[in-house]
Amino acid sequence: VDGALDRVSDSIQDAVHTGRGIGGELGARVIDVAEGAFMSGMRLSVLVAAGITLVAAVGVFRWLPARAPEVGEPTDGTGGPVGDRGDGVGDLAPADAVVTSPT
Numbered sequence: 050v051d052g053a054l055d056r057v058s059d060s061i062q063d064a065v066h067t068g069r070g071i072g073g074e075l076g077a078r079v080i081d082v083a084e085g086a087f088m089s090g091m092r093l094s095v096l097v098a099a100g101i102t103l104v105a106a107v108g109v110f111r112w113l114p115a116r117a118p119e120v121g122e123p124t125d126g127t128g129g130p131v132g133d134r135g136d137g138v139g140d141l142a143p144a145d146a147v148v149t150s151p152t
Contacts, residue, residue, distance in 0.1 A: 053079075061087045 053071065057064040057079060064083030068076040 057083060 053067050056067045061083055065080050068079035068083065070076070071079060
């Protein structure tokens, strides 16, 4: 059983293989402990992933717009139409001007 502890701690596959090689009650216990540790780690990983997914979903619902802008509807980067400042100033910004070349 020399080196078995090193092999068992490397991976679940090595632990099960080593447990089967040892055989008997000790081998069954090695397999049981390895599988329990693996499942414990999986549970923690799934909970962490679910938490990250929940935070991402809240961020999506909070900061993404409810709808995409209509085709051809320019936006000012805040989700509203360009020039919709309520101050009566024109609706075009310099980036919205269309430059045409004379033909």
